Amino acid sequence: MDAEGAAGSAARDRDPSGRAQNQRPRDRLGRPLPHGAEGVPRIPDDAVFTPQEGLARAQELLDDGYAFHAHEVLEAVWKAAPESEREMWRGLAQVAVGLTHAQRGNAEGAARLLRRGADRISDYGAGAPHGVDVLGVAAAGREAAAAVEGAPGAAVDPARIRLRRAG
Structure with a gap:
């Protein structure tokens, strides 16, 4: 992995166990937006539904x-x-x-x-x-x-x- 790839993976959002997550806001079609941008409300990764x-x-x-x-x-x-x-x-x-x-x-x-x-x-x-x-x-x-x-x-x-x- 090159330095850019290593830096990119180090900057990824992670859950408490170290598993990669993407907490970036998303647009209406689910595309990731830059951190800090206003997106639509997300379904939390740990959501549970009957x-x-x-x-x-x-x-x-x-x-x-x-x-x-x-x-x-x-x-x-x-x-x-x-x-x-x-x-x-x-x-x-x-x-x-x-x-x-x-x-x-x-x-x-x-x-x-x-x-x-x-x-x-x-x-x-x-x-x-x-x-x-x-x-x-x-x-x-x-x-x-x-x-x-x-x-x-x-x-x-x-x-x-x-x-x-x-x-």
Whole structure:
């Protein structure tokens, strides 16, 4: 590692155990801003959500166009989920990251993650836990993937993702 790389890693934010963290503020699309800049409120790295809290908060964020931040909520639920549900939460988080890439103009990355997330959640089927509409989310994710591939730079609305089954 060169001197610049060593200096850069030494300046990284770290948690009490020395694990690297990024505490820089972020913009609406989740891109890091310089220290001291005003960003949007962040989901803390140590946030814990129950499945119902996570679904509600992630849906609010998606509805407001904050796909990256919805991903952080879904990732927090994934990390605390029982083994039998982890792939579902991981897939939901990947769909949100795919939407983030679409919002940032990265059509290739968006399509890849949207499809990967859709594939990961589809096996849970109509009876997915916590009322999650995995079939609807998977269909919307694949539709968004096709849209960004067909027209790179096409607007993708995160609010089209409905995490819970109707009713």
